[in-house]
Amino acid sequence: MNETASSAAAAETGERRGASTNGTRRPQTDMGGRERRLLLVSAAATLFLSAAGVAVGVWTGAKSIVFDGMYGVVDAGMTLVAWSVARLIARGDDHRFQYGYWHLEPMLAFLNGAVLLFACTYAFVDGAGALLAGGRPVGADVGVGYAAAAAVLSFAAYAYLRHKGRGLGSTLLDLDARAWLLGGALSAGLCLSFVAAGLLEGAGAARSAAYADPAILVALSMCLAPFPAAAVARSSREILQVAPLDLDARVAGIAGEAAARYGFVEHRSHVAKVGRAWFVEIGFVAPSAATAKTMGELDTIRQEVVDAMGGLGPGCWLTVDFTADRRWI
Incomplete structure (x- = not known):
């Protein structure tokens, strides 16, 4: 079926899109504004903590703290990009992007995951090299204080974002909150490593203490790497528009029930999920061209499909x- 024929068929059958019936075209000012404010607050807090981390790391010579700070700088940069994306999404669709800007969410998630995965790889290589070179001494006392404070602040920021972002359904805020949680775990691990280094130095084992910083750097990079790797894999599926199995099965079930109830001989459905946007197409085939239904009856069937899906929120098309004629589906 060619594109022109498809468009003509849609016009004749009364195509209904969620964007034209539930406000997708109107900017979601309240929820979008709260999302953008939270992202800005998060970015500012991340930059402050990251700058402190880089400064302390350079002062003490602890590469693990420098990595912690640089990890945060990258995350802050991604958060600012997320803020820009949230602004575009809140604008709704326009003549250039007629389905809106939802597609930018998985693209940003992919970029964020790829950058953080690269950072973890670099940290692993640096830590492994230091271990092979005999370790490196660090200022354990200052490191313990910084790492403990950073862990507390990171976990507090995670709890704050999760609480304030509840109900928004924002992929961007979820990514940012997860980054704070990972940062908190990283800082807690750093704190433990510096405590261990201090105990070893106090016991007269300074040579062994020199291995604490690179060892924890290697361990943390290995523990953190699966998270951005999973984000890359998940966002890749959305960028490629791989149909979510649960949504596909749900829509097919709803279409099958409607087809049986109204006497259609065949039905077909297609689904895709891109960020917070859902794209659902359902086609019903009547027994013959002589089958007669009023526009009101067709709209009733559409409404039953919408109700079965739980309603149409912003971003659902x-x-x-x-x-x-089976060709049209």
Whole structure:
């Protein structure tokens, strides 16, 4: 079926899209504004903590703290990009991006995951090299204080974002909150490593204490790497528009029930999820071209499909077609 024929069929059958019926075209000012404010607060806090980390790391000579700080700088940069993306999403669709800017969410998640995965790889290589070179001494006392404070602040920021962002359904805020949680775990691990180094130095084992910083750097990079790797894999599926199995099965079930209830001989559905946006297309085939239903009856079927799906929120595009010719679905 060519594109022109598809467009003509949609016009004749009364295509219904969620964007035209539930406000997708209107900016979501309240929720979008709260999302952007939280992202700005998070970015500012991340930059402050990261700058402190880089300064302390350079002062003490602890590469693990420098890595912690640089990890945060990258995350802050990604948060600012996320803020820009949130602004675009809140604008709704326009003549250039007629489905809105939802597609930018998985692209940003992919970029964020790729950069953080690269940072973890670099940290692993640096730590492994230091271990092979005999370790490196660090200022344990200052490191313990910084790492403990950073861990507390990171976990507090995670709890704050999760609480304030509840109900927004924001992929961007979820990514940012997860980054704070990972940062808190990283800082807690650093704190433990510096405590161990201090105990070893106090016991007269300064040579062994020199291995604490690179060892924890290697361990943390290995522990953190799976998280951005999972984000890259998940966002890749959305960028490639791989149909979510649960959504596909749910929509197919709803379409099958409607087809049986109203006497359609065939139905077909297609789904995709991109960021917070859902794209759902359902086609019903009537027994013959002589089958007669009023526009009101067709709209009733559409409404039943919407109700079965739980309603249409912002970013959900639904198309329901009716035809007697299988080619059109």
